[in-house]
Amino acid sequence: MRILSNKYKLCSVLLCAAFFTLHSSLFISCTQDNYDKGEGEYSLMRADFVEAHVDSDKRVDYVVTDDGDSLAAEPHFTTKAIETADTTYRAILYYNKVKRSAGIPVVEAKGMSLVPTLIPQILDLQGNHNPPFKADPVKFESIWLAANHRYVNASIILMTGQPDEDDLYQTIALVQDTVIAFPDGKRTACCRLYHDQGGVPEYYSLQRYLSIPVHSLKADTLQLTINTYDGVVVKRISL
Numbered sequence: 001m002r003i004l005s006n007k008y009k010l011c012s013v014l015l016c017a018a019f020f021t022l023h024s025s026l027f028i029s030c031t032q033d034n035y036d037k038g039e040g041e042y043s044l045m046r047a048d049f050v051e052a053h054v055d056s057d058k059r060v061d062y063v064v065t066d067d068g069d070s071l072a073a074e075p076h077f078t079t080k081a082i083e084t085a086d087t088t089y090r091a092i093l094y095y096n097k098v099k100r101s102a103g104i105p106v107v108e109a110k111g112m113s114l115v116p117t118l119i120p121q122i123l124d125l126q127g128n129h130n131p132p133f134k135a136d137p138v139k140f141e142s143i144w145l146a147a148n149h150r151y152v153n154a155s156i157i158l159m160t161g162q163p164d165e166d167d168l169y170q171t172i173a174l175v176q177d178t179v180i181a182f183p184d185g186k187r188t189a190c191c192r193l194y195h196d197q198g199g200v201p202e203y204y205s206l207q208r209y210l211s212i213p214v215h216s217l218k219a220d221t222l223q224l225t226i227n228t229y230d231g232v233v234v235k236r237i238s239l
Helices: 032-037
Strands: 046-054 060-065 069-078 087-102 102-116 139-145 150-162 170-181 188-197 202-214 219-229 231-237
Touching: 046 150, 060 102, 069 087, 139 219, 139 231, 150 219, 170 202
Parallel strands: 069 102, 188 219
Antiparallel strands: 046 060, 046 087, 060 069, 087 102, 139 150, 150 202, 170 188, 219 231
């Protein structure tokens, strides 16, 4: 199964996104003894939305969290999802945060797992040669503005399963219908979630996080319409 926004570059220069099937190996367990004592390698693990910088060897050397913390990756690490060198990935980082002193106190992140988020392309479906709008249902969980105001993050759940054909995949994107301009100069971007189930079976749930770059909306407020299994949901969030 693939989950794609589309085949084109999805966001601004030096910001890339990768998409992949969620495997059980992404979930890390520890022994009961170590966990009970609070001494296990993963007992202090945390998760943050980050922009992860990748060096020329396709290894993460530092990340910047949505809270504005810059964390050195010690040691540098890579994952199968990283395919491009010298760029920045939008992702969720699962890691242990440790403090070390080497003359000047620094904060370093020991990378454990990097899970790229989906960065949906904003599609323009006007014109006769563009595909029709698709609004196959999803399950909606939550939406929020990142602390640094760089992204609108959303959690959705897709229904998926093992397709009989290898080339079946789901497509996620945004369609911006209009931007409403108000007399006070404020602007609201009205968008709809584009979702094409693509013939993929709907047997079990798969959670996915979306990260929408605020700069791509060119507005002060986002109004997002999502078709869910329980009906249409409309969410408004100030940018």
